[in-house]
Amino acid sequence: MGKEKTTRAVTILDVAAAAEVSKSTVSLVLKNSPLIPAETAERVREAARKIGYVYNSRAGELRGKTSKTIGVIVNDLTNPFFAEILVGVERKLVEAGYIVLMAHTNEDVERQNTVLRTMREQGAAGLVLCPAYGTPKTLTKEVESWGMPLVVMVRTLGPGKYDFAGADNERGIYAATRHLLDAGHTRIGFLGGRTGVVLEQRLKGFRAALAERDIAFDEDLLVAAQPTRKGGHETMSALLDKKPRPTAAVCYNDVVAFGALSALGERGLRAGQDFALMGFDNVQDAAHSNPPLSTIDIRPGELGEHAAAILLDRIQTPARARQTYLADPQLVLRQSG
Amino acid sequence: MGKEKTTRAVTILDVAAAAEVSKSTVSLVLKNSPLIPAETAERVREAARKIGYVYNSRAGELRGKTSKTIGVIVNDLTNPFFAEILVGVERKLVEAGYIVLMAHTNEDVERQNTVLRTMREQGAAGLVLCPAYGTPKTLTKEVESWGMPLVVMVRTLGPGKYDFAGADNERGIYAATRHLLDAGHTRIGFLGGRTGVVLEQRLKGFRAALAERDIAFDEDLLVAAQPTRKGGHETMSALLDKKPRPTAAVCYNDVVAFGALSALGERGLRAGQDFALMGFDNVQDAAHSNPPLSTIDIRPGELGEHAAAILLDRIQTPARARQTYLADPQLVLRQSG
DNA sequence: CTGAAAGCGCTTACAG
DNA sequence: CTGAAAGCGCTTACAG
Numbered sequence: 001m002g003k004e005k006t007t008r009a010v011t012i013l014d015v016a017a018a019a020e021v022s023k024s025t026v027s028l029v030l031k032n033s034p035l036i037p038a039e040t041a042e043r044v045r046e047a048a049r050k051i052g053y054v055y056n057s058r059a060g061e062l063r064g065k066t067s068k069t070i071g072v073i074v075n076d077l078t079n080p081f082f083a084e085i086l087v088g089v090e091r092k093l094v095e096a097g098y099i100v101l102m103a104h105t106n107e108d109v110e111r112q113n114t115v116l117r118t119m120r121e122q123g124a125a126g127l128v129l130c131p132a133y134g135t136p137k138t139l140t141k142e143v144e145s146w147g148m149p150l151v152v153m154v155r156t157l158g159p160g161k162y163d164f165a166g167a168d169n170e171r172g173i174y175a176a177t178r179h180l181l182d183a184g185h186t187r188i189g190f191l192g193g194r195t196g197v198v199l200e201q202r203l204k205g206f207r208a209a210l211a212e213r214d215i216a217f218d219e220d221l222l223v224a225a226q227p228t229r230k231g232g233h234e235t236m237s238a239l240l241d242k243k244p245r246p247t248a249a250v251c252y253n254d255v256v257a258f259g260a261l262s263a264l265g266e267r268g269l270r271a272g273q274d275f276a277l278m279g280f281d282n283v284q285d286a287a288h289s290n291p292p293l294s295t296i297d298i299r300p301g302e303l304g305e306h307a308a309a310i311l312l313d314r315i316q317t318p319a320r321a322r323q324t325y326l327a328d329p330q331l332v333l334r335q336s337g
Numbered sequence: 338m339g340k341e342k343t344t345r346a347v348t349i350l351d352v353a354a355a356a357e358v359s360k361s362t363v364s365l366v367l368k369n370s371p372l373i374p375a376e377t378a379e380r381v382r383e384a385a386r387k388i389g390y391v392y393n394s395r396a397g398e399l400r401g402k403t404s405k406t407i408g409v410i411v412n413d414l415t416n417p418f419f420a421e422i423l424v425g426v427e428r429k430l431v432e433a434g435y436i437v438l439m440a441h442t443n444e445d446v447e448r449q450n451t452v453l454r455t456m457r458e459q460g461a462a463g464l465v466l467c468p469a470y471g472t473p474k475t476l477t478k479e480v481e482s483w484g485m486p487l488v489v490m491v492r493t494l495g496p497g498k499y500d501f502a503g504a505d506n507e508r509g510i511y512a513a514t515r516h517l518l519d520a521g522h523t524r525i526g527f528l529g530g531r532t533g534v535v536l537e538q539r540l541k542g543f544r545a546a547l548a549e550r551d552i553a554f555d556e557d558l559l560v561a562a563q564p565t566r567k568g569g570h571e572t573m574s575a576l577l578d579k580k581p582r583p584t585a586a587v588c589y590n591d592v593v594a595f596g597a598l599s600a601l602g603e604r605g606l607r608a609g610q611d612f613a614l615m616g617f618d619n620v621q622d623a624a625h626s627n628p629p630l631s632t633i634d635i636r637p638g639e640l641g642e643h644a645a646a647i648l649l650d651r652i653q654t655p656a657r658a659r660q661t662y663l664a665d666p667q668l669v670l671r672q673s674g
Numbered sequence: 675c676t677g678a679a680a681g682c683g684c685t686t687a688c689a690g
Numbered sequence: 691c692t693g694a695a696a697g698c699g700c701t702t703a704c705a706g
Contacts, residue, residue, distance in 0.1 A: 058460050062698050069438070102439035288567060364702085
């Protein structure tokens with residue numbers, strides 16, 4: 001109904017007038033305060049409905065110095081791993097009554113700084129950040145100095161004290177490599193990844209498994225590339241040209257593995273019979289790739305939920321001890337290796 | 338520096354005192370008003386920096402009745418198509434100085450209503466919505482009655498007057514089908530999709546292409562399922578059991594096609610040689626699937642950017658005529674068909 | 675070019 | 691149980 005002029009908004013004052021109470025009473029009703037008798041509350045609610053009142057959270061939050069928005073910053077939504085994480089974070093946050101201010105950095109530190117500032121100005125109640133490559137380790141301290149709760153996701157940011165949610169990368173890749181080793185492979189490639197702590201951790205697991213079996217680590221079988229399908233394709237193509245040809249590979253992540261599957265197919269090879277391939281992450285797609293991918297399950301969605309839960313905890317209890325969630329990597333065997 | 342008590346925030350009043358000007362001057366400087374001489378402005382900025390001032394957009398926006406946040410609501414980030422769209426929307430919006438309030442509905446209309454309300458209360462300047470299945474057609478009118486600019490994405494919401502960004506589904510699938518027909522296929526399946534306008538439009542294109550070649554539409558070759566990899570796997574498996582066995586299929590979208598590729602591989606069949614398969618969307622993954630997918634390119638990222646651009650237009654010029662962006666579908670041939 | 679004043683829409687003690 | 695009052699941090703005419 002009502003062709004309203006854009007000028008004047010309907011406020012609690014109008015509701016108060018309509019319900020014949022004071023505006024404080026209206027405010028109390030809106031917060032379901034037990035101070036207000038049910039009858040009065042109902043009358044107020046009815047009046048609000050009738051005149052088309054909508055709560056203005058900005059005003060409320062400004063006055064109350066609270067905030068129901070949380071910034072979440074991711075770097076590569078094009079990788080289903082991060083998309084699944086984001087979904088997990090968002091779900092948990094919305095359940096808790098928050099709303100997410102989301103930004104995509106595309107691995108650009110500049111852009112990350114921009115959105116970080118914007119979110120601060122917007123008065124976000126906290127931040128969930130998967131730092132872009134090249135983020136200075138000092139960022140956690142800086143955000144802390146803002147008085148803003150922060151949980152870092154997936155990529156650690158040095159040894160400082162901050163909340164973190166990620167995966168046990170070393171142990172995960174160790175398990176994947178170990179699986180390949182147990183199957184009798186000895187010339188095993190490592191595909192994809194170019195930089196960052198996560199790569200270091202995964203490589204460490206790779207080397208550890210090899211060392212345990214007294215297999216020399218062959219630099220030549222470590223082929224670096226962007227952690228994308230394209231990178232996976234390139235690295236697998238390169239790997240297949242090595243002599244003698246490796247018989248297996250562990251990939252930096254699932255997306256790299258998908259690209260590798262493509263390169264294999266291109267040469268008429270099929271993972272699982274002609275070559276053994278392991279991914280990492282267990283994104284949903286892994287169950288239906290061609291062939292289905294054997295991988296390390298770190299449950300990305302859950303990871304996101306944990307990150308959100310940690311942040312929520314910190315917001316409620318600022319003094320609480322630092323929390324860390326490390327997804328326990330599980331080997332899931334499908335057909336690729 | 339400065340161990341600040343959480344209690345009192347640094348405001349423009351403090352900046353004003355530090356720079357020895359009035360608070361209006363500070364406000365003007367912050368907006369880069371030409372009214373303020375460069376020297377004064379510099380002094381103010383310096384003071385702000387020194388005392389660690391950070392702008393409070395909520396206060397500013399409340400007072401100025403403006404907003405720099407835009408709600409974007411998507412339904413399935415697990416599908417790279419939507420992830421790529423979101424990235425496009427976000428990029429465009431951030432470039433324009435906005436920040437995105439993001440929500441994931443997971444095709445749940447209830448949840449969509451919740452976030453819609455929250456975004457309204459948060460005072461979003463506008464909305465980009467990819468409606469969940471089952472969204473009432475009246476939603477566009479309702480949002481309009483809120484005075485909130487809205488652009489609907491991907492799935493139309495009836496014939497009403499609203500801004501829209503999507504793709505020419507009918508023409509796209511027509512082209513895909515046509516391609517298969519030209520290659521000599523006559524028993525062609527249609528895989529995946531269960532409900533919604535997009536499916537209707539795509540099916541229409543499918544039938545049109547068939548009709549043009551006087552090929553009877555065979556209900557039996559239309560196999561419905563969720564538009565997911567899993568759905569693709571199921572439907573392709575089912576299709577391969579039909580007698581006589583179809584030789585080609587067009588999929589509801591790429592994700593379905595990926596699942597179909599998996600099912601094909603499972604039976605020792607390879608798309609492109611043993612079976613011709615067409616996707617739809619051309620998500621990035623399509624270039625490196627196994628084998629690379631022939632598909633219809635509707636440039637998801639661009640679609641998102643257009644949606645954002647339309648919204649920005651509408652915000653600037655509320656009275657402007659309704660705009661529609663329909664991605665022009667391009668056939669891209671890779672190896673699957 | 676700069677200052678004093680009013681006000682955005684709400685919340686929160688504080689009286690009564 | 692309800693009302694009057696102050697104030698969150700900013701912006702915007704309006705004087706001067």
